[in-house]
Amino acid sequence: MNMAFLTSGMMLAFAAFSSFSISDAYSKLLAGQLDPFEVAFSGGVFGFLIIPFIRNKNESYKDIFAPTHPLMWVVRAVATFAATAASVEAFMLLPMPEALSLMFLMPLFVTILSVTLLHEKVSGWAWLSVILGFVGVLIVLRPGVRALHLGHLCALVAAIANAVGVIAYRLAGNDTPRLSLFGSSLFGPLVGDGVLMLAHAHWPHGLKTWMFLFGYGFLAALGQLFMMMATARAPANRVALPQYSQMLWAVAFSYFLFHQPLDGWTFAGIVVVTLSGMINWIRQHIVYEELILKERRAARRRAETHVPDRA
Secondary structure, three states: HHHHHHHHHHHHHHHHHHHHHHHHHHHHOOOOOOOOHHHHHHHHHHHHHHHHHOOOOOOHHHHHHOOOOOOHHHHHHHHHHHHHHHHHHHHHHHHHHHHHHHOOOOOHHHHHHHHHHOOOOOOHHHHHHHHHHHHHHHHHOOEEEEEOOHHHHHHHHHHHHHHHHHHHHHHOOOOHHHHHHHHHHHHHHHHHHHOOOOOOOOOOOHHHHHHHHHHHHHHHHHHHHHHHHHHHHOOOOHHHHHHHHHHHHHHHHHHHHOOOOOOOHHHHHHHHHHHHHHHHHHHHHHHHHHHHHHHHHHHHHEEEEEEOOOO
């Protein structure tokens, strides 16, 4: 694989997770100003600005409404609705690192659902990674020592909903148009959050509120665009690594922007959660490098076999 192409994929992944992190910060800045469902709904509205950049040349805008697998389209839409609404509420109620530490349980739920629904084989390294991540979350939350509330439940719901969305994507297969995938992530929040916000919604007032809403919705959609571009340039295991840069963003925002410094236990738990992801990535990296070496050896043998005899 071309190293420059691979590096560009990694940089795009960093840009994607940076966009997601700043988007989350904007949603937290809106706490107390707007209903969480209204914020999530607005994110879907502003996300439409990205659609022209998502569409491939051979795709029609009708693909948004014409999914290849309707049932999986609906499942992804519902999962995205639940994830966006729950994550907005979680970031409003919790310090960002604490909310993210719970949302990083998504790989655990993906692993469980992969085994139960897809009947996939999961390596011991993967189980070690998710179990270690779960231990890290327990260190952050310390159940029985500190009170848990709605924000923690919302972060957990977001992790489960995101995992369901990943499984639905796998079940849909690789023949689903990009516009269809992106459309389900827009219409889920638009319909679901649009209905739930009716009881408490009000027109946003002030330029600052509109800027925060735009920043939340546009950057979340922009992150999706960067992620699609990144996965086209680098293997999934390489693209996943920059996800943990979100925790650095969260700690920085929590300390400097929201003035919510971490205590020692929370910091230790975050380190454990991050290490859990690193273990899984290192294992995937080793497997990937071994495959490359095997391919090179096989190519060398084929080349040696076909070398013409010299006179």
